[in-house]
Amino acid sequence: MTAQDNLLARLRRKNAMLRGGQPDIFDEGLQERADKPLEQLVLEESIAMLRLRPVLPIKNNQLALEFVDNDDRRNWKARLELTVAAANAAIPSVGRIELSGSRFAWIGTGWLVAEDILVTNRHVALEFTQRRGQRFAFQPxxxxxxxxxxxxxVQEIGNTKRALLFQLTRPLWIQDKPGPDIAFFEIARTSDNDAKLATPLDLAERPAATDDAATIGYPAYDSRIPQPEHMRRIFSDIYDKKRFAPGVVVRVTDSQMEHDCTTLGGNSGSVVLDLKTGKAIGLHFSGTYLDRNYAVPSNVVHSLLDRVTSGKVWIETSTLPRESARGSAERSARIDGVGRGSATVTKEADIAEETAIEDYRDRTGYDDDFLLDDKNRAVKVELPTLAEDGDVLTFELDGKRQTNLRYEHYSVIMSKSRRMCLLSAVNIDGNLARKAKRVSWKWDPRIPKSQQIMHECYGSAPKFSRGHMTRREDPGWGSRQEAKRGNEDSMHVTNTCPQMQAFNSPIWLALEDYALQHAKEDRMRISVFTGPYFDDADPTMFDVGIPLAFWKVIAFIHDLTRTLCATGYEMNQEQNLHPTEEFVFGQFRSRQLNCATQVPIRAIEFRCGIDFGRLASVDPLARDEEALGSGERVPLTSLDEIRFF
Known part of the structure; x- marks a missing residue:
């Protein structure tokens, strides 16, 4: 089942539950495939879900039960009439954060958690504050x-004159990453016209999943959202005003809450309200368009607030729950790919087959002379080199210090500090490919186990899956025995990095297959290099640094030009991880935009410090202005958009 299949199934289940029926069995919908493409089915279900998740105006500090269409009215009016008192009690405590001396007129949402304390998101606060040693201050x-x-x-629909402004007098605390996305501010108790602050919202001690939830906040127009006409319909093309969005809290973990209220950028910092109790159960911080939204649970907010007000936060912040949200998506065992490829992210499986060093003495690894020209002469493509090799793991074999872990048809170079693959390089012969059964994960006995990651960050949600760098099937070619060795060798943990399952889009998975189709027909040979981008800002989860982006370079002799061709690609998994923060005016991440991007090889070299030698000069994008990493990346929406020359 592909990522689009998973999304369609999830949308159908949500819509069925909202209508009061039983969730559809996904396979029953497969008959529709003959008439409609998958993308259209996803869009139809997405629109249906949005129709069942209205956004209502707030006027004069009261919820206005004014619906866009009759479906909304039938589904929600009677339900909300029962809880309107709880909504109206909370509405006056939620406000819009406005700035002077900034490029933004306003920046997000905040709400009262104490008599003179307002809570919002860290990523909102950092737009206008900064840390100075052990203090926080407003930016210049x-x-x-x-x-x-x-x-x-009182920034509400229809209110064009009246304002109720209270000054944020100082930032009290802004929680560092990777802690929860929370910031607290001291707020003046009286407004510019001597009005008093509203009553703070009560924080639920034990927030739980509920069918009666809503967000109150300030959604802003987001030009990056697909199908903007649906956004305009749902929001009546009115933005930046206080809105009420009912929905469901799907689940709550120790560090995050998942809900499906309709939100946009600007909702960052919104309250998630339990309409039955009238208590705040979450602090909204991010969302994925047409899919799900995330909030910090109220008990986490309460815990940090207690530390801030008691003065203990300085020594106890390290004990707060961390956002493991990035790795908490539900995962199935595999995702089907396109063509010959299948997804290379796998769940926890039978682990840790033991092998001996002697088993690797016949492995030759990546072959520089693998590609052949029209006269059957080798076209040398050397293993890339690192500009700085201080982080390259070395090991001793047969009395020699080495860095190249050689396997059947592929090689791996390891990072010493990150304990995972820096670079994986494979030769693929499409004419000799053989299928083989998946085997268990293996340690590599040539290097210490302490330099490999078998368990720490891998496992069932909220942990990560093991993402192959060299795809499992790629080295599986040659004689039956060679193909078997190639398949089994690909299952070493040295060939993996932590990835979310949804990371592998169909295009990313199919790049090798597409290149094989364009390689010399009589040879069908390609060489592929893959690895992560390591960054000091990568989040640490389960005591492992998680790379957010990956690169791939493919080299082959093109069937038309008969010359060496090389292309580079990037893909970022940050949009597939459960987001830890949301851009102040949006940054919703559509699954429909989850695509690989073709980029200049020199841009990859610049970013990861790896020298690809002659490949950068035969890249069709070599003359692009973005060669050093600047410029806009255009996602690939189909394989036909790839430039080979």
Whole structure:
């Protein structure tokens, strides 16, 4: 089942539950495939879900039960009439954070958690504050000394004159990553016109899943969302005003809450309200368009608030729950790919087959002379080299210090500090490919187990899956015995990096197959290099640094030009991890935009410090202005968009 299949199944189940029926069995919908493409089915279910998740106006600090269409009215009016009192009690405590001395007029949502304390998101706060040692301060302003922040609690539809502004007097605490996305501010108790603050919201001690939830916040227009006409319909093309969005809290873990209320950028910092109790159960921080949204549970907010107000936060912040949200998506065992390829992210399986060093003495690894020209002469493509090799893991074999872990038809170079693959290089012969059964994961006995990651960050949600760098099937070619060795060798943990299952889009999986189709027909040979981008800012989860992006370079003799061709690609898994923060005006991540991107090989070299030698000069994008990493990356929406020359 592909990522699109999974999304379609999830949308159907949600829509069935919202209508009060039983969730559809996904396979029953497969008959529709003959008439409609998968993308259209996903879109139809997405629109249906949005129709069942209205966004309502707030006027004069009261919820206005004004619906866009009759479906909304039938599904929600009677239900919300029973809980409107709880909504109305909470609405005055939620405001819009407005700035002066900033490029933004306003920045997000915040709400009262104590008599003079407002809570919002860290990523909102960092747009206008900064840390100074053990203190926090407002940033320098544009044409003013420092930025100023106020909260307007009556930015509502229809209110064009009245404002209710309370100054944020100082930042009290901004939680560092990877902790929860929370920031607290001291807020003035009286407004500019001597009005008093509203009553703070009560925080639920034990937030739980509920069918009666809603967000209150300030959705902003997001130009990056697909099908903007549906966004305009749902929001009546009115943005930046206080809105109420009912929905369901799907589940709650120690560190995060998942809900499906309709939100946009600007909702960052919104309250997630339990309409039955009237208590705040979450602090919204991010969302994935047409899929799911995330919030910090109220008990986590309460715990940090207690530390801040008691002065203990300075020594106890390291004990707060961390956001394991990035790795908490539900995963199935595999995702089908396109063509010959299948997904290379796998769940926890039978682990840790033991092998002996002697088993590897006949492995030759990646072959520099694998590609052949028209006269059957080798076209040398050397193993890439690292500009700085201080982090390359070395090991001793037969009395020699080595860095190249040689396997059947492929090689791996390891990072010493990250304990995972820096570079995986494979030769693929499409004419000699053989299928083989998947085997268990293996340690490599040539290097210490302490330099390999078998368990720490891998496992069932919220942990990660083991993502192959060299695909499992790629080295599985040659004689029956060679293909068997290639398949089994690909199952070493040295050939993996932590990945979310949804990371492998169909295009990313199919790149090798597509290149094979364009290689010399009589040879069908390609060489592929794959690896992660390591960054000091990578999040640490389960005591492992998680790379957020990956690169791939493919080299072959093109069937038309009869010359060496090389192309580079990137893919970022941050949009597939459960997000830890949301851009202040959106950054919703559509599954429909989950695509690989063709990029200049020199840009990959610049970013990861690997020298691909002559390959950079035969790249069709070699002359692009973005060669050093600047410029816009255009996602590949089909394989036909790839440039080979």
């Amino acid at each position: 302003g544009i044409d003013v000394g420092t930025m100023n922040a106020h909260v307007d609690f």
